[in-house]
Amino acid sequence: MKLETFFDNFELLADAPNGVQKLREMILQLAVRGKLVPQDANDEPAGVLVEKLMKGKKIKKTNDLIPIHENEIPYEIPVGWKWVRLGNIFSLKTGATPSTKNLNYWNGNIRWLKSGDVNQGKIFDCEGRITEKGLENSNCKILPIDSVLIALNGQGKTRGTVAMLRIEAACNQSLVAMISENKEDFIPEYLLFYLKANYMNIRNITGHKQRRGLNMKIVGNLLVALPPSNEQYRIVARVDHLMSLCDELEARQQKKRESRARLNNAALDRLLAARAPGEFAEGWRRISDNFDLLYDAPENVGALRQAILQLAVMGKLVAQDASDEPASVLLEKIEAEKENLVRDKKIKKAEPLPPIEMEEAPFDLPNGWQWAKLGNLCELITKGSSPKWQGVNYVEPENGILFITSENVGSYLLNLKEPKYVEKKFNEIEPRSILKQNDILMNIVGASIGRTAIYDRNDIANINQAVCLIRVIDKQNLLNLRYLLHFFNSPICISFMFDKQVDNARANLSMGNISKFPVPLPPYLEQERIADKVNQLMSLCDNLEASLSRSQADGERLMEEVVRVVSGADCKSK
Incomplete structure (x- = not known):
């Protein structure tokens, strides 16, 4: 692809997956390879600028700078450009942290930067x-305006990140300032763009996945492809213009996403509110x-999933059948079964739950449906305990029982990639929360409140205090577990959970509140039809998400190829 073609299709390329970010990367790569603006033979070569600078002795010589070897040169640069060590053209300074034990050093009027500030x-x-005392009694220095800062270390992506200082400030030892002694010939903005273009290369010097930081010697020895000063100005102006265009395109895309x-x-x-x-x-x-317009990205499919669940529990997903045995009869059978369990001393008689008031029902139900309190559908609602509280230790699998925590309970599925095991005596201490196959597990503490799955294993297991065990009446043709699982993961049930959570030191749900959840209960045969339909539609959503993700990945690969070809990043090292 020719450069002219690239610019003619700038907005089209921006619409590709992750397009604007890739365009930004491409612009910087073109800039630092001498491909963004034309060269001018009348420009004073960069080599002459460097000689003048060295003769003027404005940059302090250091033995830390290593001579440039030919095998270091990553790509060819235009005539008039020169490869130089950063420390040969910019002065380097770092800072310090005044003693935190001396309060007289802090909260003054001098700005003091940390590594995280470069993210601005x-x-x-x-x-x-x-x-002033903090400045005088430490190695802090006042850095001038237009210093280019680089983070030597820091959290996440901070290491190697650069920023332009637009105020005078001091900094701590996690930053290095690069100061141009001659801004007319060595433009700070060009260096900023150059370092941004080489962000990953700089991180890889100390290992991208490692936590080892950069240091001043490494920064000083960074290779810089230096253009003539006039070309630096043209590059900076062109990059600023194109980055502004990227900002506009990004804002336009954001508005488009919000509108969609x-x-x-x-x-x-409108679908959920439909009555007829x-x-x-x-x-x-x-x-x-x-x-195709509404669901053209994987992230949009989530709203469709939630709508399917909401329609399901409102009785709008499948047709009603007047011949189905109504839910009111199901409730009578469930109540009779609970009385049998009490009589057989398999469960204790529970305190009767108050009837559901009109204001508790969030929507009208179809004929044959009934609102029911969750506790009236269950033989047991309880939670586990902490092994630490009971003096129980974690052990190897062969010496213990499976122990389920909130980390293991996902939405719909259990995650047992890293199972935990506790001493077998935990079951003797907490027999009430021993799991049975087909128990429903719900997270009731912290950020994962509401995640619900079915325990579908035969393994002997128990749970901790962050997981609720919901054991519904287990008799054929009364309650469909798949329907109940869809209900627990539906927006209406999630809203019940957040309305009823107790927010003290850490948000949590009480067993009493869970037992009072109002459940929209269809006839049993309709429960089965709903569960089948939801599973079918969720499978279609899975396929749609996978197709969109593949399409996005293909688009990103195509965009990366465009970046590689246009920027010349595929040219061989010398």
């Missing part, structure tokens, strides 16, 4: 402040007619 990109202010999300939500809300069959059919037709 352009630094106009910071939170850190030190006093609003359209999607409105269409689904004709309204529902019209709402579904609107979604079908605009399906």
Whole structure:
């Protein structure tokens, strides 16, 4: 692809998956390889600038700088450019941390930077402040405006990140400032763009996945492809212009995504609010007619999944059949079965739950359905305990029993990739929370509140205090576990959970509140039809997400190839 073709298709390329980010990377690569703006034979060569600088002795010589070897040169640069060590053209300074034990060194008027501040990109202010005494009694120095800063270490992606300092400030020892002694010939903005273009290369010097930091010697020995000063100005102006265009494209895409999300939500809300069959059919037709527009990215499919679950528990996903035995009869049978279990001393008689009031029912149910308190459908609702509280130790699998914690309970599925085991005596101490196959498990503490799955194993197991065990009446043709699982993962049940959670030191659900969850209960045969339909539609959602993800991945690979070819990143090292 020719460079002219690239610029002619700039906006089209931006619409590719992750397109704007790739365009930004491409712009920087073109800039530092001399391919973004034309060269001018009348420009004073970069080599002459460097000679003048060295003769003027404005940069302090250091023995830390290593001579450039030919095998280091990563790619060819245009005539008039020169490969140089960063420390040969910019002065390097770092800072320090005044003693934290001396309060007189802190909260003064001098801005003091830490590594995380570079994530601003352009630094106009910071939170850190030190006093004149803190400055005088440490190795801190005041850095001038237009210093280029690089983080030597820091959390996540911070190491190797660069920023432009637009104020005077001091810094700590996790930053190095690169200061141009001659801004007319060595433009800080060009160095900023160059280092951004080489972000991954710089991180890889100490190992991208390792936590070893950079240091001043490494920074000083970084190779810089230096253009003539006039070309530096042209590059900076061109990069600024194209980055502004990227900002505009990004903002436009964000508005487009937000508009699509609003359209999607409105269409689904109309579907959920439909009362008559004709309204529902019209709402579904609107979604079908605009399906490719509404669901063109994997992240949009999540809203469709939630709508399917909501429609399911509202009785709008499958047709009702007047010949089905109504839910009111199911409830009578469930109550009779519970009385049998009490009589046989298999469960204890529970305190009767109050009837469901009109205001507790969030929507009207179809004929044959019934609202029921969850506790009235169950023989047991309980939670486990902490092994530490009971003096029980974690052990190897062969010496213990499986122990389920909130980490193992996902939405719909158990995650037992890293199972835990506790001493067998835990079951003797906490017999009530010993699991049986087909028990429903629900997370009731912390950020994972509401994640619900079925314990589908035969292994002897127990649970901790962050997991609730819900054991429904286990008799054929009364309750369909798949339907109940869909209900627990539906938006309406999730809203019950968050409305009822107790927020003290850590958000949690009580057993009493869980037992009072109102459950929209269909006839048993309709429970089965709903569960089958939801599973079918969720499978279609899985396929749609997978197809969209593959399409995105293909688009990203194509965009990466465009970046590679246009920027010349495929050219061989000398």
